[in-house]
Amino acid sequence: MSQLLETPPAPLPAACPAGPPRRSPAAARFARPALALLPLLLIGGWALTDRRAAAEGVAxxxxxxxxxxxxxxxxxxLTWVAAACVRQGALPERLPPGPLVASQCAAGAANQVLPAGIGAHAVTLRFLQRQGVPLPRATASLALYALVRPVAKMLVLLAFLVAFPQVLRLGALLPGHRALLTAAGVAAVVFVAAVVTLVTVTALRRPVLGFLRTALTDARALHRRPSRVLALWGGAAAAPLLQGSAVAAVGFSLGLPLSWAQVVLALLVAGAAAGAVPAPGGIGPVDAALVVTMAAFGAPVGTATATVIGYRVLTVWLPMLPGALVLSALLHRRLL
Incomplete structure (x- = not known):
């Protein structure tokens, strides 16, 4: 009896560690619909800021x-289909064609809100992760996509210069020696700064080298598969041709006195001249450069301006609402 009285009481069980805070069912129920409506709200806010240009273009x-x-x-x-081909060509994994094209339609709407293609890349990256693509491979595919598009556009531009040497007059549009030297100097400075940063900042060295290793490995493997090469480079070459064809069709509907080849080359030259400016969807700098280029080819300034405004309304404003609806639907179905 004395031993029982002298036995110390058993220690109380330790408290269970507090886990992560659980989201309330009500918050989880309303979070996804709110996220699905966010693209429509962004599109509506952006539309209010530039309603004059839209009204003029519609008129x-x-x-x-x-x-x-x-x-x-x-x-x-068809540009969405071309973009989907390039996305598929940049990945070894096979993606579902329907959701892939839908994601590029949604990416086009997001790309008009954020500059420098950030919106399209963000939507595509989320879609690839939802399809089970690892993050390093998904980011490597985005880098390959961003690299192939301008290279293919430059190849198409050179092909037009070779195919139409007499019809297209480019003398007034070619940059001078000073502009070329300035661009080369800026590119050299950026390259040296990137190398110095990579060498001095050790925290960035390992992830950057790992990303480059993955990107080079995937690019080498993809270029051994003819189907991926055709999708990657064929889609990248078809995209500027389809965009130029859309501009030409709008111009023809308004009586633009230029040929299809001149309009396509005007778009290629304008994109090369103003593509470095990070404007949402290229709106602004590319538009001004396109008007100047078509005017240099002999088009009246008023008709060229009307063509660009109509092209922007038809290819940006009208697809914005369907693109935003597709983006919301993909979010609702958990594909993004």
Whole structure:
């Protein structure tokens, strides 16, 4: 009896460690619908800031030939297919074709809100992760996509210069020696700064080298598969041709006195001249450069301006609402 009285009491069980805070069912129920409505709110806010240009473009399109406008809209839809081909060509894994094209439609809407392609890359990265693609491989595919697109566009530009040496007059559009030296100097400075940063900052060295290793390995493996090469480079080459065809179709509906080849080359030159400016979807700098380029080819400034405004309305404003709806649907179905 004395031993029982002298036995110390058993220690109380330790408290269970507190886990991560659980989200309330009500918050989880309303979070995804709110996230799905966010693209529509962003599109609406952006539309209010530039409603004058949209109204002017719609007024000009009201008097245009509807058959050419339908052809321009069809070319715009085909650019989503071309972008989906490039995305598929940049990955070894096979992606579902329907959701992939839908993601590029949604990425086009997001790309008009954020500059320098950030919106499109963010949507695509989220889609690839939802498809089970590892993050290093997904980011490597985005880098390959961003590299192949300008290279293919430059190859298409050179092909046009070789195929149409007499029809296209580029003397007034070619940059001078000073501009070329300045661009080369800026590129050299950026390259040296990147190398110095990579060498001096040890925290960045390992992830950057790992990313480069993954990107080079995937690029080498992809270029051994003819189907991926065709999708990657064929889609990248078709994209500027489809965009130029959309501009040409809008111009033809308004009586633009230029040929298809001149309009496509004008877009290629304008994109090369103003593509470095990080504007949302290229709106602004590319538009101004496109008007100047078409005017240099002999088009009236008023008709060239109307063509660019109509092109932007038809290929940016009209697809914005369907693109935002597709983006919301992908979010609702947990594909993003």
């Amino acid at each position: 000009r399109l009201a008097s245009a030939d509807p058959r050419w406008l339908f052809a321009a809209f069809l070319c715009t839809c």
